[in-house]
Amino acid sequence: MRDLVRDPMRIDRLVAPVAAHAPERIAVQGTREAMTYGELDRLGNRFAHLFLSLGVRPGDRVGVHLPRSGIAIAAMLGASRAQAVYVPLDPSSPPSRMKTIAADCGLLHVVIAPALLANWAAAGVTVPHFIVAGDGDPPTLSSDVEAHPWNEVQAASGAAVENPRTSPDDLAYLLYTSGSTGVPKGVMISHRNALAFVEWAAETARLVEQDRVASVAPFHFDLSVFDIWATLSRGATTVIVDEATVLSGRRMVERIVEQRITVWYSVPSALILMLESGALAEQGAPSLRVVFFAGEVFPIRHLRRLMTALPLARFFNLFGPTETNVCLAHKVREIPGEDAVAIPIGRATCGDVISIVDESGAIVPDGSVGELLVDGPTVMLGYWNAGNPVLAAHPYPTGDFVERGPDGEILYHGRRDHMVKVRGFRVELGEVETALALHPGILEAVAFAHEGQLVAVVRASDPGLSILAIRRHCATRLPPYMIPTGIRLVAELPRTTSGKVDRVRIKNTFTTDSGTAPAAAVPESISRSA
Amino acid sequence: MKDEDIRQSLREYIVSTWLSGDSRDFDDETDLTQAGILDSFSTLDMAAFIDDRFRIRLEPSDINAESFRNVSSLTCIVKQRLGNET
Numbered sequence: 115m116r117d118l119v120r121d122p123m124r125i126d127r128l129v130a131p132v133a134a135h136a137p138e139r140i141a142v143q144g145t146r147e148a149m150t151y152g153e154l155d156r157l158g159n160r161f162a163h164l165f166l167s168l169g170v171r172p173g174d175r176v177g178v179h180l181p182r183s184g185i186a187i188a189a190m191l192g193a194s195r196a197q198a199v200y201v202p203l204d205p206s207s208p209p210s211r212m213k214t215i216a217a218d219c220g221l222l223h224v225v226i227a228p229a230l231l232a233n234w235a236a237a238g239v240t241v242p243h244f245i246v247a248g249d250g251d252p253p254t255l256s257s258d259v260e261a262h263p264w265n266e267v268q269a270a271s272g273a274a275v276e277n278p279r280t281s282p283d284d285l286a287y288l289l290y291t292s293g294s295t296g297v298p299k300g301v302m303i304s305h306r307n308a309l310a311f312v313e314w315a316a317e318t319a320r321l322v323e324q325d326r327v328a329s330v331a332p333f334h335f336d337l338s339v340f341d342i343w344a345t346l347s348r349g350a351t352t353v354i355v356d357e358a359t360v361l362s363g364r365r366m367v368e369r370i371v372e373q374r375i376t377v378w379y380s381v382p383s384a385l386i387l388m389l390e391s392g393a394l395a396e397q398g399a400p401s402l403r404v405v406f407f408a409g410e411v412f413p414i415r416h417l418r419r420l421m422t423a424l425p426l427a428r429f430f431n432l433f434g435p436t437e438t439n440v441c442l443a444h445k446v447r448e449i450p451g452e453d454a455v456a457i458p459i460g461r462a463t464c465g466d467v468i469s470i471v472d473e474s475g476a477i478v479p480d481g482s483v484g485e486l487l488v489d490g491p492t493v494m495l496g497y498w499n500a501g502n503p504v505l506a507a508h509p510y511p512t513g514d515f516v517e518r519g520p521d522g523e524i525l526y527h528g529r530r531d532h533m534v535k536v537r538g539f540r541v542e543l544g545e546v547e548t549a550l551a552l553h554p555g556i557l558e559a560v561a562f563a564h565e566g567q568l569v570a571v572v573r574a575s576d577p578g579l580s581i582l583a584i585r586r587h588c589a590t591r592l593p594p595y596m597i598p599t600g601i602r603l604v605a606e607l608p609r610t611t612s613g614k615v616d617r618v619r620i621k622n623t624f625t626t627d628s629g630t631a632p633a634a635a636v637p638e639s640i641s642r643s644a
Numbered sequence: 645m646k647d648e649d650i651r652q653s654l655r656e657y658i659v660s661t662w663l664s665g666d667s668r669d670f671d672d673e674t675d676l677t678q679a680g681i682l683d684s685f686s687t688l689d690m691a692a693f694i695d696d697r698f699r700i701r702l703e704p705s706d707i708n709a710e711s712f713r714n715v716s717s718l719t720c721i722v723k724q725r726l727g728n729e730t
Contacts, residue, residue: 580668585680594683
């Protein structure tokens with residue numbers, strides 16, 4: 115028989131049992147305020163009742179466009195309790211991308227911060243119902259849009275919502291990731307999918323109610339599923355490490371020390387920032403007992419430094435695309451040797467089953483490289499696409515090349531397609547190229563990763579087009595991490611004999627050619643202010 | 645250090661790092677966030693450059709949207725930290 119407290123089958127059932135026996139315990143420690151389990155539980159109910167009164171039906175998508183906070187978590191909890199599907203939206207993305215996502219998944223309701231609502235309104239992007247999470251009057255919007263002020267949430271009932279006809283296979287949330295065709299893709303995760311990971315991760319980290327778990331990853335990024343739901347599943351505290359703090363290695367270390375953070379999950383870049391600041395070596399972070407990292411390859415020399423700086427912590431390399439959440443994990447048992455090239459991505463976890471196949475779909479022998487296929491409880495239901503769910507293939511082909519090593523651990527060999535990682539965020543090069551090509555002065559663009567940075571080579575029809583103008587255009591269409599760091603203008607792109615753009619030659623030219631923009635186009639002196 | 649020298653250093657760094665050397669359309673009032681130049685990550689890079697180039701130490705409170713808006717506002721903050729407000 116299933117234990118409904120430990121195995122509640124839906125993420126929205128994780129909070130109430132803790133709230134019932136320890137309502138005063140802190141669930142979310144924000145930068146200024148803390149929210150207890152009792153408060154989180156009631157606010158989740160208030161959101162749920164408000165959503166229901168506004169006509170939200172089971173399976174409807176509800177956007178959450180807020181900075182990371184207890185209120186944002188309560189909004190997700192409330193959406194879930196109203197049997198809706200929450201869609202975390204990136205506070206740093208431009209409104210045009212929000213418009214694409216809102217149209218793709220048919221958002222009718224968005225919980226939004228006042229400052230972000232002003233951005234949407236200024237860009238003319240709208241949905242029928244905004245729930246404004248913050249004090250003060252909402253901005254004036256067009257007549258067909260309703261902005262519900264914060265006091266409507268506060269006035270809603272805090273009593274539990276009855277939802278008898280729920281299933282663990284209901285959709286829990288959509289996470290939008292970069293899409294190769296230029297449109298972001300909504301990855302559909304069910305309650306069962308999410309809990310398979312949450313349960314495994316909470317057990318692996320040995321989370322207990324005394325733990326203080328950092329929330330570093332943005333909520334639209336799958337790493338945050340651990341920070342929120344694994345933490346709440348054990349009655350522990352999630353400690354917000356806010357967007358401004360994440361900018362600075364030194365400030366992140368200070369936050370760990372001051373908040374006595376015990377468990378940390380982030381991309382390696384954030385951990386490397388802490389190392390580079392020198393603060394980790396100076397102050398240490400003795401409270402940290404578990405460090406999970408994922409999203410990109412951890413350079414060995416930095417991992418060695420990190421493990422030396424935190425001698426008491428346990429380290430885990432987690433692996434899996436958003437589509438499968440975490441499907442492989444490797445416990446780093448000792449500091450890698452100086453001659454080590456990479457650490458493994460480990461073995462199948464969370465009840466998933468993996469196989470490695472060649473192009474014909476045949477299983478490759480151990481020691482040979484092939485594509486990673488994953489099946490099991492963490493594999494997504496499918497993609498949300500233009501209003502319709504498209505079910506995932508089983509097993510799911512990840513597009514990642516891997517090899518089974520001599521000890522059975524899986525080794526990573528890179529991507530099959532045009533997806534790259536920038537600071538742990540996945541970027542489909544096609545999405546960047548599509549955005550660039552939407553500029554009226556651009557004929558063609560090729561994007562690729564170069565020395566860990568995103569770069570683009572652009573063929574423009576307008577010789578007067580400046581790099582600054584291109585960047586400005588990108589900033590209106592792409593989140594900051596998807597804007598190429600280096601952009602080069604060229605008169606012609608190299609082609610293969612079939613006439614296709616020759617990506618290999620473009621990359622090689624970029625590496626060897628020290629020139630940047632066409633010389634004739636660049637004035638000799640740097641321009642001065644007018 | 646003269647105001648214009650500070651401006652020149654900042655402009656050169658931004659143009660070479662984020663504009664591939666193309667200074668067209670760029671001036672001291674260009675909004676660095678709207679231009680897709682500064683985001684959370686590149687702001688840190690910019691702050692590190694300022695620390696190294698001018699041998700000063702920016703405090704966390706110096707690093708905000710207002711002071712990192714454009715070359716002119718960056719010049720102000722550098723001058724304040726250098727202590728030679730001329």
